[in-house]
Amino acid sequence: MDIAQTASLALTAILANKLRSFLTILGIVIGVMSVILLISLVTGLQTYITKQIQGLGANLLFVIPGRIGGARSPGGVQANRLIYQDAVNLKTKLSAEAEVSAAIQRNATLKNGSKIDRGVAIFGVEANYPKVISIKITGGRFFRESEQESTKKVAVIGPTVKTNLFVDTEALGKQIDVAGLKYTVIGVIESRGSVFGIDFDNSIYIPFSTAQKQFGIDRLNTIYISAKDSETVVEVQKKAIQLLKKRLSDDEFTVQTQQQTLSTISQITSVLTLALGGIAAISLIVGGIGIMNIMLVSVTERTREIGLRKALGAKPKDIRNQFLIEAVTLSSLGGLIGIILGIGIAFVIGRFFTTAVPLWSIALSFGFSMLVGVVFGVAPAIRAAKLDPITALRYE
């Protein structure tokens, strides 16, 4: 008895109990759907972040305090020792091959009259920031070197801040209250969007010196280094490390290229994919138990049929295959529906977040659902194959 025949027989048996079959495969459907959906979300997130980071500008290096990718010291979090003098050193020594820009960051509440915007990221950056990081100004301008030197209270604001504080009215030239001090809005930047509700547009840029003065910070959050030539990125990284080492120890700073940052992110999302996929896979196993349960019921219900088939010449392996293929057909059907639903929902969600359904996630979840059918179908199938034809024929 060949596979195609057995499969069509299985399909007939499945269709004979439509509601029951549907409920049986629901577990698999939900499992496969969640696998596809979660992977598509994480992949979309990764694609988005990658694009964002790449969008910051090519040839970019980040100097950040502390050590990334190494073992942490037993003392826990290292104190930040990165100061503006480090940035100045890099600027002088690397002036020929790179642009260097220091940045600090605080969160604060902004006000415009009665309108309040809380938890806004305040970036204190240097006037050369747009040369290092690509940001687009949609109205007005970025601040100048002279404004930074004279610690002018000017601000370039993100679109969310604009909306929260000015709604539809003009923001340029207006004053806003940043943690108690008045700043003049001189520019608005283009939207960068949000990921999982983290709004990158709820931020403002003010001169570095002004930020230091207002918030009393002398430790830097980041020094951006933009190599002038993509060929020299690694060399610039080496030089920067050597220069910083003169004052700082190894574990007090990290110089990362954009490539390294991307690979760090891809490591994080891989772990995320694995964890979320694993959780979804558990629901596939639960679905498998459902299939096993219904197959055992089916074997009992069809005991007489099994006996008759044996009397008519079915070999034990024919009976085993019949039930095994029925289980696999059930689970694959569930997998198929799950894939369609998963892709559909990912598509709908894709209108709000970036989602991407990689082919491997489809292959993986379908393969896994078939495997579930085999694993959980074997026991009922063997039970059917072992039935004694006489007892089976007499079974009422």
Next chain:
Amino acid sequence: MNIVSLKNVNKIYQTGEVSFQALKNINLEVKIGDFLAIIGASGSGKSTMMNIIGLLDHPTSGSYILDMQDTSHLSQDNLAALRNKKIGFIFQSFNLLPRTAALEQVALPLIYAGVPKLERANRAREILEQVDLGEKLNSNPNQLSGGQQQRVAIARSLINNPQIILADEPTGNLDTKSGMEIMKIFNNLHSEGKTIIMITHEENIAQHAKRRIRIKDGEITG
């Protein structure tokens, strides 16, 4: 020539401490073309005998030679193949598959014989026409009368051109008229040279057979 030959066959059922001897020293020979009725009351051992002849069960001791082949040491797969090719079963309760068209019921043994689909359908149609069911090819069992269902079962038993037709109370679930129809088919099959072994407890049904043996308490009494 003998098609079935039982020699000193005993069958003992052992349930825990209790043992029950269903067949006692049975010797039976059936020649090709014979029409034999095995007559006995319920519990006489006639069903056990039928199961052994049909290779659904094996004797506790003694030997069963089917078509000159000793069946004592055959594997499950070999037994299945022999049942498929050499024996056509007809049951008291028809034993048709639910929700399955007559044509597919009759073709079922051919699936296990590895016959291709088109040939299966052709042969099944032919045999169904022989039992006057040419109009009912696509009917499910619940659309057929008892007599028609049993005729589907007879067609199914004949499809693989077996050497023995083994019928267990073939008229037990039928009214007299339908029963007579079935017996008429059996007589025709017999006149065509088929070997038929029929088990029954009804004397008037047994009268249709060419030869009769009686069984009581696991022993052949005459």
